[in-house]
Amino acid sequence: MSSRMLKSHWRIEATIEEVADVLGDVERLPDWWGGVYLSVRVVEAGDDSGLGRKVAFHSRGRLPYTLRWQGTITEVNRPNSWTIRAEGDLQGQGVWTLRQDGPVADIRYDWTVVVGKPVLRLLAPILWPAFAANHRWAMARGEAGLRRELARRRAG
Template identity: 50%
Template structure:
């Protein structure tokens, strides 16, 4: 699967989010990768399920077309390698990105602290050739994408709460440089 150890990853990111909600609510959203383009559209342009996996989520596989703030896209796949639970889950990625990611969820009062440990290398030829020069820009691109993820997850948690007036919950941010990608005019968030 192209798993990447700490010693061979081009990039090692540790992202921490804090959102109002329970680990169960977070698991229900992050564990359902097929919905990423709906609630995190600034990053996930398209997600195609490849394998439904097992009852515990292991073996679930998806093909992804994603982007960040910079004007390039990535095509990659991930497979869930550890059960999807209220404590988190892990993935293995391959394609333009290859490596491992681990989501962990921990309740802290009315909020959930979400940690994502992403150890990844790039396979896309342009990114590999320029990484020596542009590594800080690529890292900033990742941080931008993850900040949009926290914002979008918080909005999705609000949308899913019973009794929420959906007209008062803003839409998540669309992708940047969208002229090269046909952005759907209407997206249902209910």
């Protein structure tokens, strides 16, 4: 199966710096991203900008399976954008793009992905609509969690 693009778009009252700080604090994703990230472990720190940072993820969605994958930051233009290369049960590339629109952070995530898990890869052509719905479910949890995390950090 060839890769497919999944797009997410959030608009949240925040600065892009605040959003980049929360999203960049990857080890805390399990604390606020709605049960999607089961565990996160930094494997390689990367440079001061985060370039080259490699993170091992164990994640789940709404469907009855979990995924183990690694993400490596391949491009950084903080706080405006960063690119992640995924390997493992998920393979592909994710691009976060943040733009300030007055008091609102306009956040886009473009995920070009193929399923790497062998049993799921076999079923992917048939199950793609379910995989896309699973992604939307996970990203909705992320948006809600980001709003809560920003409020928590502002409250001190």
